[in-house]
Amino acid sequence: MKELICxxxxxxxxxxxxxxxxGELKVTGNRCIRGEQYAREEVLNPKRVVTYTCEALFPEDFxxxxxxxLVHRVPVRTxxxxxxxxxxxxxxxxxxLNIRIPVARGDMVIKDALGTGIDVIVTxxxxxx
Amino acid sequence: xxxxxxxxxxxxxxAAGMAAALELDSRGNSxxxxxxxxxxxxxxxxxxxxxxxxxxxxxxxxxxxxxxxxEEKLQTRNIQVLLKTMVLDIREENDHKxxxxxxxKQGMMRIEARAIVLAxxxxxxxxxxxxxPGTRPAGIYTAGLAxxxxxxxxxxxxxxxxxxxxxxxxxxxxxxxxxxxCKVHAVIEILPYxxxxxxxxxxxxxxxxxxxxxxxxxxxxxGKDRVExxxxxxxxxxxxxxxxxxxxECDTVLLSVGLVxxxxxxxxxxxxxxxxxxxxxxxxxxxxxMPGVFACGNVLHVHDLVDYVVEEARRAGANASAWLSGYRPxxxxxxxxxxxxxxxxxxxxxxxxxxxxxxxALVVKNDAxxxxxxxxxxxxxxxxxxxxxxxxxxxTLKPEELATAGRxxxxxxxxx
Numbered sequence: 001m002k003e004l005i006c007x008x009x010x011x012x013x014x015x016x017x018x019x020x021x022x023g024e025l026k027v028t029g030n031r032c033i034r035g036e037q038y039a040r041e042e043v044l045n046p047k048r049v050v051t052y053t054c055e056a057l058f059p060e061d062f063x064x065x066x067x068x069x070l071v072h073r074v075p076v077r078t079x080x081x082x083x084x085x086x087x088x089x090x091x092x093x094x095x096x097l098n099i100r101i102p103v104a105r106g107d108m109v110i111k112d113a114l115g116t117g118i119d120v121i122v123t124x125x126x127x128x129x
Numbered sequence: 130x131x132x133x134x135x136x137x138x139x140x141x142x143x144a145a146g147m148a149a150a151l152e153l154d155s156r157g158n159s160x161x162x163x164x165x166x167x168x169x170x171x172x173x174x175x176x177x178x179x180x181x182x183x184x185x186x187x188x189x190x191x192x193x194x195x196x197x198x199x200e201e202k203l204q205t206r207n208i209q210v211l212l213k214t215m216v217l218d219i220r221e222e223n224d225h226k227x228x229x230x231x232x233x234k235q236g237m238m239r240i241e242a243r244a245i246v247l248a249x250x251x252x253x254x255x256x257x258x259x260x261x262p263g264t265r266p267a268g269i270y271t272a273g274l275a276x277x278x279x280x281x282x283x284x285x286x287x288x289x290x291x292x293x294x295x296x297x298x299x300x301x302x303x304x305x306x307x308x309x310x311c312k313v314h315a316v317i318e319i320l321p322y323x324x325x326x327x328x329x330x331x332x333x334x335x336x337x338x339x340x341x342x343x344x345x346x347x348x349x350x351x352g353k354d355r356v357e358x359x360x361x362x363x364x365x366x367x368x369x370x371x372x373x374x375x376x377x378e379c380d381t382v383l384l385s386v387g388l389v390x391x392x393x394x395x396x397x398x399x400x401x402x403x404x405x406x407x408x409x410x411x412x413x414x415x416x417x418x419m420p421g422v423f424a425c426g427n428v429l430h431v432h433d434l435v436d437y438v439v440e441e442a443r444r445a446g447a448n449a450s451a452w453l454s455g456y457r458p459x460x461x462x463x464x465x466x467x468x469x470x471x472x473x474x475x476x477x478x479x480x481x482x483x484x485x486x487x488x489x490a491l492v493v494k495n496d497a498x499x500x501x502x503x504x505x506x507x508x509x510x511x512x513x514x515x516x517x518x519x520x521x522x523x524x525t526l527k528p529e530e531l532a533t534a535g536r537x538x539x540x541x542x543x544x545x
Binding site: 004005007011012031048049050051052053055071072073075077084091095105123124125 | 177178189194279280281283309332514
């Protein structure tokens, strides 16, 4: 049996998920149908949107002016919710990823991340002065 | 000294400031936005996580994406923006208002405005505000500062982390620090229920197996140069159980213990501040006690969702514009907090118009009822399956519902 808190709405129903002899999932504790859908998704195929910031790489011929406070990290996100068990792998990739600026919101930095069909995109336009 | 003149000046270029400025501009006013940061967007720029915009844009965006959509709209209008500009003073001179501000590029500026919209946002409560005993080593940060360090500057503030308070920024940082390779050992909450949203408890703590200690108090911080650990004491039936105190080793402490509207400017200008919100007192037009000065967003009261901030800010912008064109409410009704309600915003309603109200519950409650009474008579009753202090309640009252109001009427809202 698995215990979950439903996050579909602020009620926060405490859900219990059991499987019967045939392996069918049985959800209890939900006060609406969305709770059951959430529980199934969360047990069978949990997913999360991943957001992160990667190191910004300045162009080689660009010299930072003294006292300049330009952004040093580029925020990114997955275009869809990403399979939860593969998030550590994705994070490892993002940790070593450098992004050449300038960039525009929506620019793709990883296509089809780890073969999931989900891309990683930039979430903030960063221009050079 | 550089001199500028505008119909309206908006102080703060975050979500509230941008939304108010857009509204003022679309109603034909000349508008200037002042912000002390290098970019517009305010705190949204460091909130790189998703969950913003479900109401405003009907999709889930990250903070920077939400802010940039507003910034892009601003760029299509004739709205002036001055960044790296710090407002020092607001004054009333004759029938107009004067703002003194300073920036590295322009030096001192004197800006005349017929109306001002305050949109300075809020600030985090810190260790001094909650008086945690112990030594004063390095390694203690507010959660929002740590968020800025990690997401904008690119520094990791420590390796072994304990978070004090279960506010949303602390929860978001628990996940962010975990993804950055840190170990988050615990979240300690003094109250018997979490102060953050349930979805953040699930996705930021449960996903990472981070324990949440409810009804626990941090009673000591250890360490000479750097934090070495904290002492945690359980609370049972309102009493500290000293004999059950335990120690958690850590090198970093993040504080997520609430937000306070940032009203130094307002206070200095002589604007009245409400103790229940720490924001300005406002009437049905969101106008402060200084005529022509309006307030919206987190400087007025701390909101749970940015979507509500922009809704309120648009209203403040529209009201400021109406005020500039000479509109004044004929009469206003006093709004009173009933049982289980911490505050209601604004503190006056206009019986001739539609009134949108925001409020906070004092309690966690299932199957609750929100009753609105005008001079003791129920004019609206609404059921709520669940209420909690961390989630704002909202209500729109129609003029018909206030039709019987007299000059000395009182509107009371209670949660039963």
